[in-house]
Amino acid sequence: MSELITIKDLKVHYPIRSGFFNRVTDHVFAVDGVDFIIEKGKTYGLVGESGSGKSTTGKAIVGLEKVTSGEIIYEGQDVTKKSIRKSLDYNKDVQMIFQDSMSSLNPKKRVIDIIGEPIHNFERLSDQEEKRKVQEMLDIVGMPTDALYKYPHEFSGGQRQRLGVARAVATSPKLIVADEPVSALDLSVQAQVLNFMKHIQEQFGLSYLFISHDLGVVKHMCDNLAIMHKGRFVEIGTREDIYNNPQHIYTKRLLSAIPKIDVANREAHKTRRREVEREFQTLQRDYYDENGRVYDLAPVSPSHLAALLHLESGGN
Numbered sequence: 001m002s003e004l005i006t007i008k009d010l011k012v013h014y015p016i017r018s019g020f021f022n023r024v025t026d027h028v029f030a031v032d033g034v035d036f037i038i039e040k041g042k043t044y045g046l047v048g049e050s051g052s053g054k055s056t057t058g059k060a061i062v063g064l065e066k067v068t069s070g071e072i073i074y075e076g077q078d079v080t081k082k083s084i085r086k087s088l089d090y091n092k093d094v095q096m097i098f099q100d101s102m103s104s105l106n107p108k109k110r111v112i113d114i115i116g117e118p119i120h121n122f123e124r125l126s127d128q129e130e131k132r133k134v135q136e137m138l139d140i141v142g143m144p145t146d147a148l149y150k151y152p153h154e155f156s157g158g159q160r161q162r163l164g165v166a167r168a169v170a171t172s173p174k175l176i177v178a179d180e181p182v183s184a185l186d187l188s189v190q191a192q193v194l195n196f197m198k199h200i201q202e203q204f205g206l207s208y209l210f211i212s213h214d215l216g217v218v219k220h221m222c223d224n225l226a227i228m229h230k231g232r233f234v235e236i237g238t239r240e241d242i243y244n245n246p247q248h249i250y251t252k253r254l255l256s257a258i259p260k261i262d263v264a265n266r267e268a269h270k271t272r273r274r275e276v277e278r279e280f281q282t283l284q285r286d287y288y289d290e291n292g293r294v295y296d297l298a299p300v301s302p303s304h305l306a307a308l309l310h311l312e313s314g315g316n
């Protein structure tokens, strides 16, 4: 295994302030101790329901969110510190693309300036060379040259997402954190964007951290996955582990939520979905300590549930 980035016991806690003196009265434990490795040229999937902490994890990795504790190791150094990120050119090597391409692309700028900006920030090129590089990026993501002088609103959602990827790859990064990159797109366009993201990955040996609430979307993208719930990972595994042999009820539930296109198996899928929902209703509760911190997430199995209930009753 060839590691690109190793995340160790990462925590991001947001303070909640209240009262007249605006004192910190509590925290949101958005990310509460996650460990994983993003390998070179591979895709790591981060999947979970809304609010589980996926985006916060992604933003912490690119340096957009302050880390409470833990380490993010890149080239042997901890890049949670800004000075280290600077010394390693980390901000060039790690880029992010977002779900909402309309608000992540400046509506007042033309494509040449939007894609040219990161090139300008990291490379010393003449205007002519910079323009050539922007054209090259447009070509890579399958956009015509006349896109150069257009504004974001002149493109479809799928095309704008391609522009987002063009901007991200312009600095020749090693990792792209893709936060729900296709969630706002129609199904047919989703497939196109995913395909060309895969194509670009092969072409440049890129790694992705692919964030989604939908296990169906990441199925053909990811080599390894983590299922996130309440700031923690409830299950990690290879694609085969997660899709063929899920252990945790949250994973099973996310899998059963993938719509079946296959008409012949639709009824069987519906029955399975009802079974999983019933199991979820029995197992879904999280377990809290006296300070209100989760000490165990929803149980993995009925025997795990029995052990937790035993603990709760004082172990008698």
Ligand SMILES: Nc1ncnc2c1ncn2[C@@H]1O[C@H](COP(=O)(O)OP(=O)(O)OP(=O)(O)O)[C@@H](O)[C@H]1O
Pocket (backbone or CB within 6 Å): 014, 028, 029, 030, 048, 049, 050, 051, 052, 053, 054, 055, 056, 057, 213
């Ligand atoms: N700046 C912030 N201040 C306080 N709490 C925040 C902040 N950003 C996120 N949170 C909270 O942290 C938790 C995790 O949020 P996050 O956006 O990482 O989840 P997510 O899994 O990406 O969900 P979604 O897909 O809805 O964005 C949520 O409870 C959210 O309300």
